[in-house]
Amino acid sequence: MDANKTDIIHQLQKEILSIQGFRPGPPCNELDLGLGVINHSFPNDTFPLGAVHEFLCAGAEDAAATGGFIAGLLADLMRSGGASVWISSVRNIFPPALKFFGIEPHRIIFVDMQQEKDVLWAIEEALKCEGLAAVIGELQEISFTGSRRLQIAVEQSRVTGFLIRNHPRKLQSIACVSRWKIRPLPSKLDNGMPGIGFPRWTVDLLKARNGKPGTWQVEWAAGQFRHITSRPMSMPQEQNKKTG
Amino acid sequence: MPKRFLSIWFRHLKTDWFTLKRPDLLTIPFVLTTPIHGRLVITSANLLAQVQGVHTGMVAADARAIIPTLMVLDDKPELSEKLLKGLAKWCNRYAPLVSMDPPDGLFLDISGCPHLWGGEKPYLHEIINRLKGLGYLVRAAIADTIGTAWAIARFGNGSPIIEPGQQAAALLSLPPAALRLQTGILERFHKLGFRQVSNFISMPRSALRRRFGQQLIRQLDQALGAQEEAMLPVFPIAPYQERLPCLEPIVTSGGIEIALQRLLETLCLRLQQEQKGLRTACFKGYRVDGKIESIEIGTSRPSYNAEHLSKLFENKLATIEPALGIELFMLEAIKVEEISSMQATLWNGNCGLADSGLSELIDRLENKMGLGKIHRYLPDEHYWPERSFKLASSIQETPTTAWRFDKPRPMQLLSVPEHIDVTAPIPDYPPMLFRYKGKLHKIVKADGPERIEQEWWLEEGQHRDYYCVENEEGFRYWVFRLGHYSGDKSYSWFLHGFFS
Numbered sequence: 001m002d003a004n005k006t007d008i009i010h011q012l013q014k015e016i017l018s019i020q021g022f023r024p025g026p027p028c029n030e031l032d033l034g035l036g037v038i039n040h041s042f043p044n045d046t047f048p049l050g051a052v053h054e055f056l057c058a059g060a061e062d063a064a065a066t067g068g069f070i071a072g073l074l075a076d077l078m079r080s081g082g083a084s085v086w087i088s089s090v091r092n093i094f095p096p097a098l099k100f101f102g103i104e105p106h107r108i109i110f111v112d113m114q115q116e117k118d119v120l121w122a123i124e125e126a127l128k129c130e131g132l133a134a135v136i137g138e139l140q141e142i143s144f145t146g147s148r149r150l151q152i153a154v155e156q157s158r159v160t161g162f163l164i165r166n167h168p169r170k171l172q173s174i175a176c177v178s179r180w181k182i183r184p185l186p187s188k189l190d191n192g193m194p195g196i197g198f199p200r201w202t203v204d205l206l207k208a209r210n211g212k213p214g215t216w217q218v219e220w221a222a223g224q225f226r227h228i229t230s231r232p233m234s235m236p237q238e239q240n241k242k243t244g
Numbered sequence: 245m246p247k248r249f250l251s252i253w254f255r256h257l258k259t260d261w262f263t264l265k266r267p268d269l270l271t272i273p274f275v276l277t278t279p280i281h282g283r284l285v286i287t288s289a290n291l292l293a294q295v296q297g298v299h300t301g302m303v304a305a306d307a308r309a310i311i312p313t314l315m316v317l318d319d320k321p322e323l324s325e326k327l328l329k330g331l332a333k334w335c336n337r338y339a340p341l342v343s344m345d346p347p348d349g350l351f352l353d354i355s356g357c358p359h360l361w362g363g364e365k366p367y368l369h370e371i372i373n374r375l376k377g378l379g380y381l382v383r384a385a386i387a388d389t390i391g392t393a394w395a396i397a398r399f400g401n402g403s404p405i406i407e408p409g410q411q412a413a414a415l416l417s418l419p420p421a422a423l424r425l426q427t428g429i430l431e432r433f434h435k436l437g438f439r440q441v442s443n444f445i446s447m448p449r450s451a452l453r454r455r456f457g458q459q460l461i462r463q464l465d466q467a468l469g470a471q472e473e474a475m476l477p478v479f480p481i482a483p484y485q486e487r488l489p490c491l492e493p494i495v496t497s498g499g500i501e502i503a504l505q506r507l508l509e510t511l512c513l514r515l516q517q518e519q520k521g522l523r524t525a526c527f528k529g530y531r532v533d534g535k536i537e538s539i540e541i542g543t544s545r546p547s548y549n550a551e552h553l554s555k556l557f558e559n560k561l562a563t564i565e566p567a568l569g570i571e572l573f574m575l576e577a578i579k580v581e582e583i584s585s586m587q588a589t590l591w592n593g594n595c596g597l598a599d600s601g602l603s604e605l606i607d608r609l610e611n612k613m614g615l616g617k618i619h620r621y622l623p624d625e626h627y628w629p630e631r632s633f634k635l636a637s638s639i640q641e642t643p644t645t646a647w648r649f650d651k652p653r654p655m656q657l658l659s660v661p662e663h664i665d666v667t668a669p670i671p672d673y674p675p676m677l678f679r680y681k682g683k684l685h686k687i688v689k690a691d692g693p694e695r696i697e698q699e700w701w702l703e704e705g706q707h708r709d710y711y712c713v714e715n716e717e718g719f720r721y722w723v724f725r726l727g728h729y730s731g732d733k734s735y736s737w738f739l740h741g742f743f744s
Contacts, residue, residue, distance in 0.1 A: 109619070195690070
């Protein structure tokens with residue numbers, strides 16, 4: 001009887017997930033982005049592709065770290081020869097640096113808009129385009145309605161979107177599948193050698209829809225993510241909310 | 245299809261235009277003059293003046309003797325050519341091929357056109373009446389050849405429409421001048437008493453050639469249709485062009501959209517059949533009041549996808565001002581390129597730069613936001629960071645060299661390096677402290693220096709010594725010192741980028 005009940009609950013949970021836009025793609029399209037334990041924070045234990053992820057930054061240093069983390073994810077997304085679009089109105093990204101994360105920078109198309117509202121429009125248009133591996137958009141503000149439009153676009157096209165929000169003024173909940181914060185962490189070389197080591201970050205998963213937020217320390221080395229401390233730290237209670 | 249030509253003769257081209265500009269001239273006899281050898285010679289006279297015996301070539305003083313109230317105005321050089329060009333453009337709505345016939349005529353290649361207006365007679369009347377409505381008094385004629393149409397328009401006094409094959413009969417009663425001959429030949433005809441074409445048309449050709457030269461034979465053959473006459477169209481016809489005449493003028497945006505859809509469908513079908521794709525297209529609406537509204541789009545890759553192209557036009561459709569209505573729509577593929585069959589198989593492909601979905605996205609963005617918003621970069625063989633990549637000229641362009649990643653490069657690069665205050669031990673140690681935007685950064689770890697020389701053949705300047713530095717918080721920066729420490733030259737420190 002009890003086992004029957006858990007089965008039903010499990011079934012219902014799965015149905016709710018699919019209603020909320022979590023559709024498991026065809027098995028051949030399942031991509032492991034090399035995030036390791038971070039994957040366990042998401043439903044079905046997979047990093048949600050075909051969804052929009054939000055990244056918060058507070059300054060150029062954070063933006064660079066976020067760019068690095070996203071580039072690490074992109075490397076796997078673009079491995080099959082796909083192209084990505086990077087939309088921004090304040091772009092500082094240095095294309096040759098993407099090569100360090102295993103991306104061919106010439107396979108990324110940079111769209112430089114003059115105004116933020118054009119950026120949002122362009123992101124939506126790009127997310128509707130089924131041929132793309134990913135769409136990265138840098139914008140400061142986004143309304144709930146705006147984010148909902150993006151969510152509807154990706155549900156149709158199954159394109160993965162990344163929003164980089166530098167210094168957002170309003171931090172209301174939006175219709176993204178997750179909210180991240182990537183901060184640089186002091187690098188460390190083996191055997192106490194002098195100089196700078198591989199890029200290291202503190203990866204904060206602040207919100208994950210139907211998932212468990214957490215914090216990890218990650219290093220980008222030898223073309224993949226490497227966890228430094230794999231124990232997830234517990235989050236403060238008030239941030240443990242689910243996104244809408 | 246047998247050819248049919250229409251010749252229009254503007255009897256008072258320039259004076260009609262002056263009357264349009266100054267309606268008070270309508271009831272006054274006036275002439276246009278130009279000074280030749282110190283005399284004012286009449287270049288054209290309006291109808292009122294002509295009726296009283298003033299004709300072109302007269303001296304203005306003589307004309308004044310005939311009509312004391314005659315108004316004399318200065319002629320504008322090159323006016324007739326300008327007017328004819330404008331009228332040719334206007335006439336383009338009746339036939340795709342229009343050529344100028346200076347000084348005062350137009351030729352239209354109307355093969356296959358008149359049935360759209362219900363036959364040649366209504367077609368001719370429509371043109372004459374519409375031109376009359378515009379203020380131009382014209383005579384026009386339709387015939388199998390340009391020469392006959394020209395002759396009938398100017399000298400004919402019967403029906404202006406010459407049935408197919410009847411050129412010879414129509415020409416018989418006309419004066420020799422109807423054959424567009426030089427004045428020398430005309431004078432000789434006059435001297436010999438040849439008042440009509442019928443006087444000499446049946447003479448042996450060899451005799452005519454001997455006495456009057458090759459030109460007469462050519463003009464005669466061209467008028468009769470034995471020899472083809474070339475037409476130089478004012479607006480070269482676009483090979484891929486679709487037209488949609490409307491029974492009633494269209495004024496609503498819905499109507500314009502339907503017209504665009506229909507034209508796109510037919511054009512795209514044709515492009516698809518011929519394995520072509522369009523790169524630039526122009527959608528034109530001929531308005532009732534004579535103006536032409538047009539919008540243009542471009543694609544980054546040849547396309548015959550009607551749905552995609554209509555999306556591109558959609559943003560610009562609102563700029564079409566129908567005013568009183570649009571009577572003819574035209575869609576022209578100005579630039580057309582071959583589509584390779586390989587691309588057609590990739591039509592529903594799912595990834596890569598060659599994907600049609602991506603190029604359609606680029607088209608949409610570019611058409612809405614204008615050019616210069618979309619960039620793609622290729623590696624360039626320079627060490628200087630700002631020059632280490634270059635803009636790709638097209639989406640198909642592939643890198644000629646590999647991207648370098650043997651030296652550390654920051655994720656974010658400031659477009660202009662920012663000045664920082666630095667404490668650094670000399671000679672070549674990395675900085676210990678630096679102040680950026682009011683915040684003091686204590687450097688814990690550092691790498692470097694990496695010296696990058698300015699390329700003197702491109703730009704004058706000092707070299708840069710780059711250091712990668714990491715502060716206490718783990719933030720990583722790319723800083724450089726410009727120039728040497730040594731004596732006479734100044735040096736300064738800059739922050740150039742942020743590592744991830």
